[in-house]
Amino acid sequence: MITREAQTEIAQLLEEFPAVAVLGPRQVGKTTLAETIATAISPNPIYLDLESPTDLAKLQEPEAYFELHKGQLIILDEIQRVPELFATLRGVIDRRRREGYKTGQFLMLGSASLDLLKQSSESLAGRIAYKELSGLTATEIRSSHVGDQNRLWLRGGFPDSFLSKTDAASLRWRLNFISTYLERDVPQLGPRIPAMTLRLLWTMLAHNQGAQLNMAQLGANLGIAIPTTKRYLELLEDLLLIRHLRPWSGNAGKRLVKSPKVYIRDSGITHALLNLTDMDDLLGHPVVGASWEGFVVENLLSCLPVGATPWFYRTSAGAEIDLVIERNRQQIYAIEIKRSMTPVLSKGFYLGCEDMGATRRFLVYPGRERYPIAKDVVAISLAEMMEELRSI
Structure with missing residues (x-):
């Protein structure tokens, strides 16, 4: 249990x-x-x-x-x-x-x-x-001793998927889940939406996990109008299947990007849409870095206290921060996410921190040790970062 x-x-x-x-x-x-x-x-x-x-x-x-x-x-x-x-x-x-x-x-x-x-x-x-209620999180499986973080990342947070006996059984569960949503649940919510079109959209989002939203390009690839594309995306968001992460807009003196980033909320669904069965498949796929970023973002947002607002930060000049958590306009947490045991921060992260006046700076990586990686920046595990956010 x-x-x-x-x-x-x-x-x-x-x-x-x-x-x-x-x-x-x-x-x-x-x-x-x-x-x-x-x-x-x-x-x-x-x-x-x-x-x-x-x-x-x-x-x-x-x-x-x-x-x-x-x-x-x-x-x-x-x-x-x-x-x-x-x-x-x-x-x-x-x-x-x-x-x-x-x-x-x-x-x-x-x-x-x-x-x-x-x-x-x-x-x-x-x-x-x-x-x-989100899917299972990294701290929940750690405290319950039911599996490791990589298994959660691969299979996602739906309990039946995570607890399957094998990776192949987990993938079958997720593929059936996707089909059920498209064929049974979506048609009950309003005007009929072609299941194949919605599946293609969902799959395109998986290939572009964490990318900035380009409504025109998505619509062109699907052969549908921009308003229709917008309606389909809103439906997936209303069903709590995708997340729009908004860009931070607090610095009027900088040329900030305006388009949100879009994530499929469950990493296991992302991998199922791309037919990735096991860790070997995942680690050899181009989506691996973006998938890890989305997995970390979803876990961190699941534990935010009331009043904390998530953003990302990006300017046309190259300043960029994967995740920004702001609370009471006084606490600003800048969080970079790297899928590497020897992570290196880019110059854009430091520029972004200076632009925003970040009060705390972290780098979330797959390891367990907490250590200073640069001046005022701490490398930290996902589970420990979740505990940090719960306490702000």
């Missing part, structure tokens, strides 16, 4: 809010985590899968059903499938508040972030807290 680091935070949110929404892609472990939390904090918790006709039938009269189970934590899985429930939940929560039931009433799970946020933000404003 892998203990998820989000477990404590979600349990705390349930002590402070009537409703908590946990957002994450399918198969990332939301249901298992929710049931673990519910068993620990609530007598006889109720679980309803809103994609199940049987469970949906129980909510024909939702207010009556919720009244029947007052005092029990109710888990509503795939909540975005039944948006009309949000208005009902508002009335139920307000009525219970007057009766003394103030927190820990509903735990909602959703696999499409933007839809869920739009539907719930107005109806449940002030009554709901959100927590995004």
